[in-house]
Amino acid sequence: MTRHDAGLAPAVFPALAALIVHPDEGPILFDTGYDPAFFAATEPFPERLYRWTTPVSLAPGQAVADQLPAFGFTPEDIRAVVVSHFHGDHIAGLTRFPNARIVCARAGLAEVQRKGRVSRVRRGVLAALAPADIDARAVFFEDRPRVPLGPDMAPFETGADLLGDGALLAVQLPGHCPGHWGLLVRQNDDRTRFLIADAAWSSGAVRDNAPPPRLTTALLGETGPYRGTLHALHRLWARNPDLIVTPSHCGEVGIETCRAD
Numbered sequence: 421m422t423r424h425d426a427g428l429a430p431a432v433f434p435a436l437a438a439l440i441v442h443p444d445e446g447p448i449l450f451d452t453g454y455d456p457a458f459f460a461a462t463e464p465f466p467e468r469l470y471r472w473t474t475p476v477s478l479a480p481g482q483a484v485a486d487q488l489p490a491f492g493f494t495p496e497d498i499r500a501v502v503v504s505h506f507h508g509d510h511i512a513g514l515t516r517f518p519n520a521r522i523v524c525a526r527a528g529l530a531e532v533q534r535k536g537r538v539s540r541v542r543r544g545v546l547a548a549l550a551p552a553d554i555d556a557r558a559v560f561f562e563d564r565p566r567v568p569l570g571p572d573m574a575p576f577e578t579g580a581d582l583l584g585d586g587a588l589l590a591v592q593l594p595g596h597c598p599g600h601w602g603l604l605v606r607q608n609d610d611r612t613r614f615l616i617a618d619a620a621w622s623s624g625a626v627r628d629n630a631p632p633p634r635l636t637t638a639l640l641g642e643t644g645p646y647r648g649t650l651h652a653l654h655r656l657w658a659r660n661p662d663l664i665v666t667p668s669h670c671g672e673v674g675i676e677t678c679r680a681d
């Protein structure tokens with residue numbers, strides 16, 4: 421289901437999140453990955469179908485909120501969670517960060533709030549994972565100033581400047597599902613990392629411009645825009661050997677840290 425040129429075999433599919441420590445703003449997450457809340461949300465029907473189609477294993481201590489102390493933070497310290505999109509595997513931990521602004525696309529949040537449990541589950545959305553006060557805490561990419569990304573980032577043209585200093589730029593990556601965005605992070609080693617969420621399911625898919633089968637992309641989003649986004653990422657990657665492109669479910673990505681010290 422993940423690569424149109426691959427065979428039929430089970431594939432391990434990590435669900436990654438990123439911890440970004442901004443010098444002024446403090447700790448910020450990009451997505452949350454899985455959390456025990458996922459298992460509660462997929463206990464009843466029809467939500468249980470989600471768990472059956474994508475079986476999840478989460479060892480104790482692996483949820484992001486439980487990993488934070490190893491990095492010197494508590495869940496309450498998190499200032500913001502940047503949400504790439506509202507699929508369950510990206511927002512399962514949202515309720516664990518009570519002090520965080522939730523920075524997302526308006527169209528993404530609308531997916532959680534659309535009517536119809538069955539239709540939500542079919543689209544990969546579990547409404548129970550959204551905090552009850554999400555409307556009051558939401559900040560939308562669409563309302564942030566748009567800045568030009570410069571010729572190095574072509575064919576991507578503009579980003580939403582989340583903090584006003586150019587350190588975190590949200591970039592629309594259409595096709596995977598409504599309201600799907602990635603995040604450009606300016607690291608303190610002066611390299612740029614492009615967290616592309618589910619615009620590709622592996623680094624190899626970006627390198628080879630290899631999309632999932634139409635069946636998969638049509639089920640969740642729109643095949644034409646998805647393939648356009650993947651092709652744009654492929655061209656960007658080919659021209660920028662220094663750019664680090666990180667998909668959320670890539671098995672090649674381990675725990676990486678990048679620090680000034």
Ligand SMILES: [Zn+2]
Pocket residue numbers: 505507544596597618
């Ligand atoms: Zn997704």
